[in-house]
Amino acid sequence: MKRRDFLKKTFLMTALTIMSGTVKKVHATLPSKKGHHMMKILVITGSPRKGGNSSILADSFIKGARESGHTVARFDAAFKTVHPCTGCNHCGMDGPCIFNDDFNFVREHIIDADVVVFASPMYYFGLSAQIKAVIDRFYALNDKIHTSKKAVLLMTYANTAASQAVPIESHYEVLLKYLGWTDAGRVIASGVWSAGSINATNFPDQAYNLGKNI
Numbered sequence: 001m002k003r004r005d006f007l008k009k010t011f012l013m014t015a016l017t018i019m020s021g022t023v024k025k026v027h028a029t030l031p032s033k034k035g036h037h038m039m040k041i042l043v044i045t046g047s048p049r050k051g052g053n054s055s056i057l058a059d060s061f062i063k064g065a066r067e068s069g070h071t072v073a074r075f076d077a078a079f080k081t082v083h084p085c086t087g088c089n090h091c092g093m094d095g096p097c098i099f100n101d102d103f104n105f106v107r108e109h110i111i112d113a114d115v116v117v118f119a120s121p122m123y124y125f126g127l128s129a130q131i132k133a134v135i136d137r138f139y140a141l142n143d144k145i146h147t148s149k150k151a152v153l154l155m156t157y158a159n160t161a162a163s164q165a166v167p168i169e170s171h172y173e174v175l176l177k178y179l180g181w182t183d184a185g186r187v188i189a190s191g192v193w194s195a196g197s198i199n200a201t202n203f204p205d206q207a208y209n210l211g212k213n214i
Contacts, residue, residue, distance in 0.1 A: 039114035041072045046120035046131025048078035053198035057154040058119040060204040064211030073109045078130040091140035103137050115150040122157035125167055150184035151176050158193035185210045
């Protein structure tokens, strides 16, 4: 091999090695965001009891979600003014509601939300009236929220029979099917009654992990 060709070949090999090393370094130092989508999450709670068990589940879920970089908006229905839907059809299922109240916060966040979380205690074998009033007002946003979203159910009840949770879970499932949303997980916490008793269980950890990995 001529000296000229040898030097040319050596130069090319050296350049390729340097370029290869540079590419590898770039890949090694830049974190991959593949599969990690920063989401907007709306959490709607229904407990009228401050520090209640379903509120603790919501706290835990939100902590996990925020630690993963997601944006979370929270609406505590029991401490807001949400007039029950009267079926007047003023909104036409896709317009302004005749009632100008705190539901406007839900309207502002739910349309763009990637995930909607329902956190409610069981009251007489159903969702609390406070969170049900919010869900009924979805009627005024009907066309706008028939989009691809995820949903989560966080539910607490004093009894331990799994059969007693079925009505709420069935309601949740039918609602999701109608809206075209996907169930992203549930924490069904049984056997918790007095405020804070859920802290003696692993249910808050389940809610935290669900939020962390949503």
